[in-house]
Amino acid sequence: xxxxxxxxxxxxxxxxxxxxxxxxxxxxxxxxxxxxxxxxxxxxxxxxxxxxxxxxxxxxxxxxxxxxxxxxxxxxxxxxxxxxxxxxxxxxxxxxxxxxxxxxxxxxxxxxxxxxxxxxxxxxxxxxxxxxxxxxxxxxxxxxxxxxxxxxxxxxxxxxxxxxxxxxxxxxxxxxxxxxxxxxxxxxxxxxxxxxxxxxxxxxxxxxxxxxxxxxxxxxxxxxxxxxxxxxxxxxxxxxxxxxxxxxxxxxxxxxxxxxxxxxxxxxxxxxxxxxxxxxxxxxxxxxxxxxxxxxxxxxxxxxxxxxxxxxxxxxxxxxxxxxxxxxxxxxxxxxxxxxxxx
Amino acid sequence: xxxxxxxxxxxxxxxxxxxxxxxxxxxxxxxxxxxxxxxxxxxxxxxxx
Numbered sequence: 001x002x003x004x005x006x007x008x009x010x011x012x013x014x015x016x017x018x019x020x021x022x023x024x025x026x027x028x029x030x031x032x033x034x035x036x037x038x039x040x041x042x043x044x045x046x047x048x049x050x051x052x053x054x055x056x057x058x059x060x061x062x063x064x065x066x067x068x069x070x071x072x073x074x075x076x077x078x079x080x081x082x083x084x085x086x087x088x089x090x091x092x093x094x095x096x097x098x099x100x101x102x103x104x105x106x107x108x109x110x111x112x113x114x115x116x117x118x119x120x121x122x123x124x125x126x127x128x129x130x131x132x133x134x135x136x137x138x139x140x141x142x143x144x145x146x147x148x149x150x151x152x153x154x155x156x157x158x159x160x161x162x163x164x165x166x167x168x169x170x171x172x173x174x175x176x177x178x179x180x181x182x183x184x185x186x187x188x189x190x191x192x193x194x195x196x197x198x199x200x201x202x203x204x205x206x207x208x209x210x211x212x213x214x215x216x217x218x219x220x221x222x223x224x225x226x227x228x229x230x231x232x233x234x235x236x237x238x239x240x241x242x243x244x245x246x247x248x249x250x251x252x253x254x255x256x257x258x259x260x261x262x263x264x265x266x267x268x269x270x271x272x273x274x275x276x277x278x279x280x281x282x283x284x285x286x287x288x289x290x291x292x293x294x295x296x297x298x299x300x301x302x303x304x305x306x307x308x309x310x311x312x313x314x315x316x317x318x319x320x321x322x323x324x325x326x327x328x329x330x331x332x333x334x335x336x337x338x339x340x341x342x343x
Numbered sequence: 344x345x346x347x348x349x350x351x352x353x354x355x356x357x358x359x360x361x362x363x364x365x366x367x368x369x370x371x372x373x374x375x376x377x378x379x380x381x382x383x384x385x386x387x388x389x390x391x392x
């Protein structure tokens with residue numbers, strides 16, 4: 001079999017192709033690709049720590065590329081970013097310790113799989129529900145015109161207003177004219193870092209909404225700051241795992257090459273299609289992702305090997321379905337992404 | 344890959360993450376140039392113009 005740098009060309013092509021699919025989703029929706037990587041690797045039979053570590057390294061690299069693109073837009077709150085990094089680092093370390101402990105007692109695969117099923121399924125149901133209901137994807141569709149100016153008080157979610165009203169010192173003044181307790185920022189950072197270290201995800205699909213809904217940071221600044229933070233959290237997380245030799249470059253390198261290209265195409269495609277009409281596909285894809293992980297787990301538990309194959313087909317088919325739907329969706333652009341554009 | 348399968352410890356981790364970071368920067372610059380060169384044509388082609 002042909003090899004390149006000691007790795008099968010077929011395997012490199014498989015990951016590059018999967019990367020293109022993920023990049024298309026990432027570029028098109030501004031989210032949704034990277035947190036499919038770890039479950040897909042687990043479905044393919046990679047050990048949990050390798051799947052998590054390689055997923056984190058992939059997230060680190062994609063956030064570097066996205067941050068480079070965003071730096072000129074001035075949508076990064078560095079003070080908030082540094083605080084998030086501090087809280088997230090502690091969260092990642094605790095998450096990593098938790099994962100290793102679960103691996104030692106043989107429960108890592110089960111627990112990570114169950115959390116993935118709940119997360120993917122939950123977000124999938126939420127997005128599908130809001131899409132079919134004619135909602136706006138959870139209120140996070142960006143208004144790019146608002147850029148990074150002062151946030152209008154009416155635009156601050158009620159929960160964030162409540163949280164901002166708890167004036168536990170020291171209080172921090174953030175961009176957009178927000179004042180919030182340092183402790184609340186650290187709490188949000190720690191919780192999302194915990195998930196990053198535990199699941200091998202950047203945490204952006206949780207942290208960005210958390211910054212908006214819980215702290216009240218304007219969406220464009222939440223996105224830019226989140227990306228800045230993910231560079232560090234992804235970098236630290238993958239570094240910690242790489243010390244144990246868990247980052248597999250034969251996965252990360254082709255995946256990233258495909259994904260970076262796919263993200264460019266996906267971002268360009270947002271100007272050509274009516275995104276509102278395919279939100280539902282995205283929600284369905286997440287639900288199928290949840291089903292794939294569940295099928296794999298059931299296959300292992302009940303010793304039904306065919307379910308492993310079915311699971312792999314479902315997860316790759318789901319990504320292909322949405323990527324294909326993006327291209328076949330009718331023109332008539334709405335001008336909005338499901339979440340703010342990050343790639 | 345690249346003979347780094349057994350890279351562990353602080354030095355090994357720095358090497359592995361360095362490779363990933365270098366690839367990200369190369370891809371950012373490379374795809375950026377490519378997009379500037381063929382992007383408008385490609386978008387027109389996809390849009391059916």
